[in-house]
Amino acid sequence: MRLSQYFMPILRDDPKEAEIVSHKLMLRCGMIRQEAAGSYSWLPLGFRVLKKIEQIVREEQNRAGAIEVLMPTIQPADLWRKSGRYDAYGKEMLRIKDRHERDMLFGPTNEEMITDIFRQGVKSYKDLPRNLYHIQWKFRDEVRPRFGVMRGREFLMKDAYSFDLTRQAGQHSYNKMFVSYLKTFARMGLKAVPMRAETGPIGGKDSHEFLILAPTGESGVFFDQAFLDMDWTTFDIDYDDVAAVARVVEDFTSKYAATDEKHDAAEFEKRVPEAARVTGRGIEVGHIFFFGTKYSEPMGAMVQGPDGKMVPVESGSYGIGVSRLVGGIIEASHDEAGIIWPEAVAPFTVGLINLKAGDAETDAACDQLYKALAARGVEVLYDDRDERPGGKFATMDLIGLPWQVIIGPRGLKDGIAEVKNRKTGARENVALDRVLERFGA
């Protein structure tokens, strides 16, 4: 993409409504635009990141055996009356009437609808287990939305729902999601520590939330330093191996980790040596629940067991805040100059800087490299604008692409480009004809 033809409205000053760093940076980079309290348009740069995150989530859900569907944002109220949550959910649920005066609502979550879908399609224990998910916009009419996309009212969420015949099978489904969450967040460069959680309005028996460390997080967190030293990235797992999956869960839940709601100071001090006690703030990026038959019973989601008897299915639900992750990753990865995108979610991999647009030789070298990179599938944002170098550097640092390739007359004399790593700041001179291979192209 040529920056001269892109839509990326950069701001030099922080908009005053932004309080936390991710919100400021997203606005300054032109990633989002606020439309109402807690409601944002996603501009091209932000949209690319959102889609990258969504795709990683999708791949890891599929890998763990979940099956993608898509349910509507607007739901009929009757479904919720059946589960008893229409009244219980309170004002957070946005209620709407259609032209026939039928009660509708903008879905804050989908337990009811998915259970209804499941009920129609599955009658026998032979059809279990199943795990259905979708990635869809939710609306929760928060009393006080804030912090940009971190606590919006409208937000993109992945929610999965598992259905099993027995408690034990349900536990395995829960465990699979637990492990897939570790992998999902790790792929985005995050260490999301699983912590035992309150079940809240979703209700149920077992629950963990996944939190990433960030000073602006909304929850206080207390955990064992050993978590951060664990291997989050390389463990490979056979999701059908019940014992192996359970071992990973066991491994990641055996150490102390709690949010302030569940924190027990005495236990913390007993179980964690002083030097290893980490206390700080965390951002919740995922939350999983095992709730047994809480919804299947009232919703009549029954299957016929081997003995011919009807039994309610055991189910769980599993959420990842996809749009929140965009902010969360920035909170976890930025510096004074701007964002530092982990490569897996970066809107572009390479920022190509033409230091002297209008100079025939520099233009030619940049154009050639730009086309070659693009042709080989490297995502490159080419700053071909006629601007001064300082502004270009500042913009590129601000939007935080992992790599910068800097080409100007000075280096060009010797046939070299400069390659800069945004994260480390390290620069190296690379012969122009070697830049392609430098990016695996």
Add this chain to the structure above:
RNA sequence: CGGAGUGUAGCGCAGUCUGGUAGCGCACCUGCUUCGGGAGCAGGGGGUCGGAGGUUCGAAUCCUCUCACUCCGACCA
């Protein structure tokens, strides 16, 4: 939902107390000089002053109502 604040150009702000031609910086347009870490000079464009009523010869400014947004607390992917 309680408490506190703010609405003036794309962004940041002054002007409001004490009514009298709507301003500044950045950004944007034109020209010249510049050009490896946010340049200089000159010229220029852009505003229903959140909205509606009222007071007044005259309202960004005073009065009434209203809407939106932000922050602090209780709740949450």
